[in-house]
Amino acid sequence: MDDRHLVEEKMASMELFEGRLLHAFRDTVRLPDGSTTSREYVVHPGAVMIIPLLEDETGSLRVVLERQYRYPVQRVMIEFPAGKLDPGEDVLACAKRELLEETGYSARQWARAGMLHPVISYSTEFIEIWFARNLSLGQRRLDAGEFLDVFTATPTELLQWCRDGSVTDAKTLTGALWLQNVLSGVWPLHWQDAAAPRAGR
Template sequence: MKADSDPDQAGAVPAGHLVETLVDSVEILKGRFLHAMRDTVRLPDGTRATREYVIHPGAVMIVALLDDGRLVLERQYRYPVQAVMLEFPAGKLDPGEASLACAQRELLEETGYTAREWARAGVLHPVISYSTEFIDIWFARGLTPGQRKLDAGEFLDVFTATPGELLAWCASGKVTDAKTLTGALWLQNVLSGAWALDWQAAAP
């Protein structure tokens, strides 16, 4: 099949000839956090296949900018990869929680900061092959420090770094977290003026 060479079509909504149709669905696991499914689907050529995936409620990530241009970052041990990771503050949505409300809550709980202004940059899908997870990307500025409110059993360090330091860590492989790499891409383009943000004042 000839590849589509039209760049305007490359990012278009997939055409019907690529869609897989649900035939049957079985729940594999329903835990406190993970909800795994095994679906049988009909492929575009009429044959069948199975798709196993995790249902996720969605999450937010915050690129928090101090007045001097430094970024608020975290160090946190991530058990599945057995490593301390460098990350932007982030957290999952509670049932029925709005994305901005979640971002404000997570920034306060994890770092102690509140922000005067917020801007939603976009959304990322970190693991499209096996999860429904999406992460809304928020920028925050006009930060005021305060007291953290970590959850029970949550341990993380908060520190600051310049955009240049973060980008160097991304380039060297010190930062490998997918959402933080995506956040760094957004940050680089926002700071260069290539990508614009629509800032809004935080609700009183």
Template sequence: MADGKHPHLVEKTEKREELLRGNFLHVVRDHVRLPDGGEATREFVLHPGAVMVVPLLDDGRVVLEKQYRHPVGRVMIEFPAGKIDPGEDHLACAKRELLEETGYSAREWACAGELHPVISYATEFIGIWFARGLTPGERRLDHGEFLDVFTATPQELSEWCRTGEVTDAKTLVAALWLQNVLSGAWKLDWRS
């Protein structure tokens, strides 16, 4: 992707090699021309993107999940999230993931922004969505997906972030958004 504002920093891809195409990961190596004319290689994961949902209950609590994450070997506290399917609208993905993982559907939605969790080795982006006016329902977990759904106050979440109980990057970013939205510092554009 070119950056018109900073052309003196941009690397130009001259060739791409596919290193791995698995069920989940697609890894490539780009041969690039550096801004000073030198050459280098960049290995990274191609990722279709994902969404994360910050579900707000009417009583002020948020809906969270606990899920075992094999690469880090531990159960993580996270907001609901999931990969965007090919051709899927981002809001449709957010609605699908919230329902599948938690059983909740929402009356109103607001897109807060986007984050890039691992810019050094992946193209992944995560759309940040807030949901409110929640109605409980039945979860529809994917085959092989195991997670616990629970609720917490924003203050509890903030404390878990401070103490290191929450280390998931997307959830840390969402906690920052939540804190600023609740304080009135950051506004959201809600829609039905």
């Protein structure tokens, strides 16, 4: 598909802000009709979200979730475990690290589902989606200043919370969509052992 009639060309760029996490710019761009305008956006290092699948004592499937206060929206949010990539870090290594640090769980099997872009209008952020199963519980290793509760729910409960507005976090809504389609068999996953080498990204 030829997208040249939609592409905007960067002509100049100005740094607006650099913080610990976010890096903001204002670019001057040429539009497809030849006119110019400005685009403000935030450069983000990218992140990973994990959908941990846990069988309870009855053999029923549950998912591991978190409750965490998110200052910008002034709310405690229900979310799947997630975290940003460190410079040069492999996405699966990040997923393993974040799952252990935030929940205390390690997984013996992993499967990459896909990628989402949560805020394409003003950020470069991408989030890799990974499923984890065959979990074993250890000790959490929360970062300094990080406070969150870990709990489990059935897929049905999660989907109901998405429907009634209890879950509004974009990545978790996307994760619920993936979970629903994986469990129905529509979107199959390719599982790998945690210690196995991974080909490609």
